[in-house]
Amino acid sequence: MGICSGKPLPPQNESGSDSPSSKKKEDKEVKHEDGEKEEKGMRKEAVAEEKGGSKPWASPFFPFYTPSPAHSLFWKKSPSNGRVSASATPGRFFKPFLPPSPAKHIRALLARRQGLLKSNEAAISDGEVGRGSAVALDKNFGFSKGFESKYELGEEVGRGHFGYTCCARSKKGELKGEMVAVKIIPKAKMTTSIAVEDVRREVKILRALTGHDNLVQFFDAYEDSENVYIIMELCEGGELLDRILSRGGKYSEEDAKTVMVQILKVVAFCHLQGVVHRDLKPENFLFTSKVESSQLKAIDFGLSDFVKPDERLNDIVGSAYYVAPEVLHRSYGTEADVWSIGVIAFILLCGSRPFWARTESGIFRAVLKADPSFNEPPWPSLSLEAKDFVKRLLSKDPRRRMTAAQALSHPWIRSYNNVRVPLDNLIFRLMKVYMRSSSLRKAALRALSKTLTMDDLVYLKGQFSLLEPNKNGCITLENIRMALLKHATDAMKESRIQDILTSLNALQYRRMDFDEFCAAALSVHQLEGLDRWEQHARHAYDLFEKDGNRAIVIEELASELHLSPSVPVHAVLHDWIRHTDGKLSFLGFLKLLHGPSSHAFIKAH
Numbered sequence: 001m002g003i004c005s006g007k008p009l010p011p012q013n014e015s016g017s018d019s020p021s022s023k024k025k026e027d028k029e030v031k032h033e034d035g036e037k038e039e040k041g042m043r044k045e046a047v048a049e050e051k052g053g054s055k056p057w058a059s060p061f062f063p064f065y066t067p068s069p070a071h072s073l074f075w076k077k078s079p080s081n082g083r084v085s086a087s088a089t090p091g092r093f094f095k096p097f098l099p100p101s102p103a104k105h106i107r108a109l110l111a112r113r114q115g116l117l118k119s120n121e122a123a124i125s126d127g128e129v130g131r132g133s134a135v136a137l138d139k140n141f142g143f144s145k146g147f148e149s150k151y152e153l154g155e156e157v158g159r160g161h162f163g164y165t166c167c168a169r170s171k172k173g174e175l176k177g178e179m180v181a182v183k184i185i186p187k188a189k190m191t192t193s194i195a196v197e198d199v200r201r202e203v204k205i206l207r208a209l210t211g212h213d214n215l216v217q218f219f220d221a222y223e224d225s226e227n228v229y230i231i232m233e234l235c236e237g238g239e240l241l242d243r244i245l246s247r248g249g250k251y252s253e254e255d256a257k258t259v260m261v262q263i264l265k266v267v268a269f270c271h272l273q274g275v276v277h278r279d280l281k282p283e284n285f286l287f288t289s290k291v292e293s294s295q296l297k298a299i300d301f302g303l304s305d306f307v308k309p310d311e312r313l314n315d316i317v318g319s320a321y322y323v324a325p326e327v328l329h330r331s332y333g334t335e336a337d338v339w340s341i342g343v344i345a346f347i348l349l350c351g352s353r354p355f356w357a358r359t360e361s362g363i364f365r366a367v368l369k370a371d372p373s374f375n376e377p378p379w380p381s382l383s384l385e386a387k388d389f390v391k392r393l394l395s396k397d398p399r400r401r402m403t404a405a406q407a408l409s410h411p412w413i414r415s416y417n418n419v420r421v422p423l424d425n426l427i428f429r430l431m432k433v434y435m436r437s438s439s440l441r442k443a444a445l446r447a448l449s450k451t452l453t454m455d456d457l458v459y460l461k462g463q464f465s466l467l468e469p470n471k472n473g474c475i476t477l478e479n480i481r482m483a484l485l486k487h488a489t490d491a492m493k494e495s496r497i498q499d500i501l502t503s504l505n506a507l508q509y510r511r512m513d514f515d516e517f518c519a520a521a522l523s524v525h526q527l528e529g530l531d532r533w534e535q536h537a538r539h540a541y542d543l544f545e546k547d548g549n550r551a552i553v554i555e556e557l558a559s560e561l562h563l564s565p566s567v568p569v570h571a572v573l574h575d576w577i578r579h580t581d582g583k584l585s586f587l588g589f590l591k592l593l594h595g596p597s598s599h600a601f602i603k604a605h
């Protein structure tokens with residue numbers, strides 16, 4: 001079955017960051033994957049386009065793009081009526097003004113959901129042999145019945161790979177007379193248990209998270225023998241992608257901030273609730289109305305999942321242009337969403353995609369290896385803060401990447417309308433490791449915390465006050481429990497609060513003041529990613545020398561860092577201890593800051 005998309009495919013004639021020499025291999029890879037015809041067809045078209053390319057930018061709109069059907073319904077003046085116009089597609093030399101286009105899902109994702117992977121590929125892909133095979137599927141969801149008696153279905157307003165959305169009028173109940181949106185997912189399309197589970201989770205997550213200002217409001221879910229019907233608020237302003245395109249790609253910094261703040265708020269909220277969206281892209285944000293300043297709403301939780309703070313997911317999910325490197329490495333958490341937001345931010349500010357190539361594997365290579373350029377126009381004319389903001393979202397190492405809550409406290413965003421920053425799960429993860437650390441490591445972190453800048457402290461102060469310290473300026477485990485309960489939805493109440501509290505058990509018999517909180521909740525990895533890291537570290541080491549450094553023997557240091565017995569500790573740790581007095585050297589100090597070693601730590605040495 002071909003993959004049905006409600007929109008034309010993106011132009012395929014741009015030069016990506018992948019090398020031409022890799023093309024042969026990609027052609028081969030395409031043969032194994034679903035969407036082969038589509039890709040090949042597009043390639044032919046691309047060649048034709050390259051030969052006859054004419055200047056597309058005379059029009060404020062991109063002529064190859066047909067907006068979603070929602071446009072014709074809600075937008076009086078649609079920015080484009082035309083279908084793909086081969087001759088008008090931008091040519092190679094128009095880079096860097098490559099407009100974004102509707103993103104396709106990663107092919108392996110679709111293949112798994114359609115049961116198209118060969119059984120051994122499916123097994124390798126995530127060790128779930130047989131999940132994709134044709135065992136009788138239970139397509140009963142336990143949703144309400146009698147959709148037709150409650151709603152009068154109207155026109156289609158949008159379409160995706162998994163379902164199509166219509167507007168509808170409510171005939172009964174609280175919403176009587178009101179217009180709603182109904183996402184209809186045909187059961188016939190659910191050919192694997194993965195596809196069925198996706199729908200189950202989509203509704204469960206929507207139901208649990210509904211209520212946030214920037215998340216589409218969920219009303220109910222229905223089913224009959226043919227379809228699942230998800231009833232939501234009707235967003236009449238169209239997709240963010242359509243707005244980006246109708247503006248000719250670029251947003252002023254102020255306008256980009258308006259969009260970014262709303263995206264970050266809803267994503268920070270999802271992450272706190274333990275939900276990762278996994279498909280953030282401009283198509284999945286809708287405006288509530290045609291008014292330029294109308295609210296933005298996140299939709300489409302079809303690929304979303306629950307993830308615990310220390311859990312790593314491994315299935316490759318999302319849309320190629322927006323997928324984070326660690327997703328391709330099959331070990332990721334909520335940070336992957338932040339990467340996608342970085343891609344959206346990059347597009348908003350400069351009008352083109354940071355990672356582009358002709359084929360899916362080319363895009364993946366770019367995501368893994370290429371650094372987007374911030375030297376080409378319009379970047380030199382944008383503020384340093386805007387660039388720093390985008391770079392810190394597009395950090396390849398997820399541990400160095402800002403969280404959504406941190407991004408809301410970044411200087412570029414912070415100045416915007418006094419944004420309220422929500423509680424950040426990251427602080428609990430870091431506090432947990434801190435609480436389990438030796439007094440030597442705590443002293444090292446405390447020294448480092450004394451070198452934090454005002455910007456770092458703004459975020460930490462905000463987080464500390466969200467935990468509502470007692471009058472004496474200290475937090476206890478009870479404060480954390482209350483703060484978590486206050487911010488939790490049903491999604492989180494399931495298990496996570498208890499998990500977090502258990503992980504912080506060491507706080508049970510003591511309290512923590514702000515100074516110690518800074519040492520506990522700072523991220524060494526994030527600081528390491530900054531240009532000024534060397535200065536920070538040197539300064540911190542000087543402070544540590546004055547107050548904290550002590551003599552330590554190699555064996556003690558090895559056990560402190562949880563080095564496995566197989567590591568030749570004397571050879572490895574030789575330079576970490578100063579020979580003159582047996583105290584930590586600067587190198588040892590840096591290693592200790594990282595805390596108990598991971599596998600990667602030992603390998604990296």
Ligand SMILES: Nc1ncnc2c1ncn2[C@@H]1O[C@H](COP(=O)(O)OP(=O)(O)OP(=O)(O)O)[C@@H](O)[C@H]1O
Nearest residue numbers: 158159160161162163165181232233234235300302
């Ligand atoms: N609440 C809504 N109000 C108005 N339009 C909506 C609403 N929800 C969805 N749509 C429209 O329907 C389209 C498809 O919905 P959605 O993205 O949820 O489907 P999907 O099949 O999961 O898509 P995808 O291929 O991205 O996975 C959206 O892009 C949007 O244009």
Ligand SMILES: [Ca+2]
Nearest residue numbers: 160283284300
């Ligand atoms: Ca979608």
Ligand SMILES: [Ca+2]
Nearest residue numbers: 162300302303
């Ligand atoms: Ca979807």
